[in-house]
Amino acid sequence: TTDSTLQLRIANIIHKQLVEEFRLATTSIDLTLDTTNREYALGETYVAIWSAGYYTSATAQPFPVYPTSYDELDEEDAGWRNSLKGPPRMFYEWQTSAGGAVVGFDKIPSVATDTGYPTVRLIVSVYTAFTATSDTIPAVCRDNTVYVDGMASLWAKWRNKPDWKERIEMFDLAKNELGTYRARRQRRNDPRVMNTFRMGSRSI
Numbered sequence: 001t002t003d004s005t006l007q008l009r010i011a012n013i014i015h016k017q018l019v020e021e022f023r024l025a026t027t028s029i030d031l032t033l034d035t036t037n038r039e040y041a042l043g044e045t046y047v048a049i050w051s052a053g054y055y056t057s058a059t060a061q062p063f064p065v066y067p068t069s070y071d072e073l074d075e076e077d078a079g080w081r082n083s084l085k086g087p088p089r090m091f092y093e094w095q096t097s098a099g100g101a102v103v104g105f106d107k108i109p110s111v112a113t114d115t116g117y118p119t120v121r122l123i124v125s126v127y128t129a130f131t132a133t134s135d136t137i138p139a140v141c142r143d144n145t146v147y148v149d150g151m152a153s154l155w156a157k158w159r160n161k162p163d164w165k166e167r168i169e170m171f172d173l174a175k176n177e178l179g180t181y182r183a184r185r186q187r188r189n190d191p192r193v194m195n196t197f198r199m200g201s202r203s204i
Contacts, residue, residue: 004132013154016047018150021048024140025128026050027124031121031122033113037108038104044100047125052064052067055117065090065105067092068091070094089105092106103122145174145177152167152170153170
């Protein structure tokens with residue numbers, strides 16, 4: 001297609017999908033905890049949580065906070081929402097109907113953040129939409145193949161082109177190659193990942 005507006009729209013759809021699936025653009029967030037809230041809003045730009053740790057000080061070893069979901073918590077203990085307060089031990093993620101990300105914990109923190117600690121530090125994927133003047137793919141991608149294949153497959157599917165299924169297969173292959181490359185890089189350069197996690201969303 002020669003429609004630049006449509007090209008940008010397709011590029012951003014593929015970009016968000018890849019940022020959600022792979023650690024292409026990440027940052028850390030230190031949450032300000034309080035003793036009354038179980039859930040904390042993260043905002044629309046944070047699209048995936050990869051790990052979480054509970055830090056009691058700047059020098060103390062963090063405690064891992066493990067991924068879970070509403071369904072898993074309900075299966076383990078239907079009364080988990082009424083549990084006593086304590087250090088967060090598990091986290092879950094969901095999306096509001098407006099698109100904002102929310103992270104919640106079991107348990108509700110028993111100690112509020114004061115001068116930075118204690119805190120839960122999240123490693124998250126960040127989605128920043130491309131614009132007409134800013135469309136640089138994440139540096140961790142070796143090349144733009146996965147973006148090109150993704151955009152071609154989505155455009156072909158929207159236009160019901162005869163080869164759209166083959167193009168989707170090419171996109172899947174490019175994603176597999178990216179995943180293999182990222183895994184190899186992380187084993188070599190990223191030794192402190194406590195946990196990786198992605199889950200579906202829950203809307204309200």
